[in-house]
Amino acid sequence: PRYFALIPAAGVGARMEATSPKQYLKIGGKPMLRHTLDAFLSSELIAHTFVVVSPDDPYIDAVAPHHGVTVLRCGGASRMESVRNGLAVLASTLSRADWVLVHDAARPGLTAELIEKLITGTGDHPAGGLLALPVVDTVKRCIDGEAAGTVPRNGLWLAQTPQMFRYELLREALAAATDPDSITDDASAVEALGLSPKLVEGHPRNLKVTLPDDIRIAEMYLAVSQP
Ligand code: CTP
Ligand code: MG
Numbered sequence: 428p429r430y431f432a433l434i435p436a437a438g439v440g441a442r443m444e445a446t447s448p449k450q451y452l453k454i455g456g457k458p459m460l461r462h463t464l465d466a467f468l469s470s471e472l473i474a475h476t477f478v479v480v481s482p483d484d485p486y487i488d489a490v491a492p493h494h495g496v497t498v499l500r501c502g503g504a505s506r507m508e509s510v511r512n513g514l515a516v517l518a519s520t521l522s523r524a525d526w527v528l529v530h531d532a533a534r535p536g537l538t539a540e541l542i543e544k545l546i547t548g549t550g551d552h553p554a555g556g557l558l559a560l561p562v563v564d565t566v567k568r569c570i571d572g573e574a575a576g577t578v579p580r581n582g583l584w585l586a587q588t589p590q591m592f593r594y595e596l597l598r599e600a601l602a603a604a605t606d607p608d609s610i611t612d613d614a615s616a617v618e619a620l621g622l623s624p625k626l627v628e629g630h631p632r633n634l635k636v637t638l639p640d641d642i643r644i645a646e647m648y649l650a651v652s653q654p
Pocket of ligand 2: 438
């Protein structure tokens with residue numbers, strides 16, 4: 428089978444409160460998105476990597492390497508729409524049975540080892556698979572600022588990316604999804620079809636850089652090599 432990477436990188440990074448979108452902030456001297464792209468370029472299992480950016484993105488040409496990566500200027504108003512637009516552009520390039528690994532640009536701690544672990548762990552699962560982490564904290568339901576109950580953390584996992592699906596299934600799932608803002612990852616669109624993707628244990632270094640302090644945490648993980 429062939430494996431392709433699709434990286435949505437068309438967000439504005441509002442919660443980061445920086446002057447440029449967070450995927451272009453430097454981590455250890457290198458733009459975040461370049462770390463992310465390099466993880467896929469370093470994996471021999473990935474046939475090609477596609478990155479989705481906004482149509483008017485002024486930064487990507489200085490960041491994307493010339494080999495192994497194709498820039499798609501078709502970002503949308505939500506993550507889901509950016510992924511959906513990217514998949515549509517690839518209709519003549521990918522075949523239905525090809526696998527697509529969708530990965531947040533804002534997860535620069537990904538490694539070739541984790542990519543391989545996901546692909547191996549998902550195998551030929553009909554619903555695809557994703558990296559995720561078991562919840563370690565005690566989980567509270569908050570109502571009006573008060574703890575209204577404790578949700579048993581046993582059986583709760585936090586979704587990471589990459590999330591991998593056959594091209595045909597992912598397109599079908601995202602076409603069926605109606606509320607772009609409620610779909611914050613790709614697996615949830617597949618789950619809405621009644622399918623259960625495989626959960627493969629990820630690693631804390633694959634955190635999503637969201638808030639200003641996350642830059643330093645990512646820097647720390649990138650300074651130590653592999654999980
Ligand atoms: N993303 C995208 N298109 C959008 C929104 C998000 O491609 N319209 C991408 C982001 O660039 C990021 C990934 O989806 O790589 C995960 O989204 P998130 O962490 O929420 O990034 P932002 O939306 O940029 O950040 P924020 O929600 O704080 O504005
Ligand atoms: Mg967002």
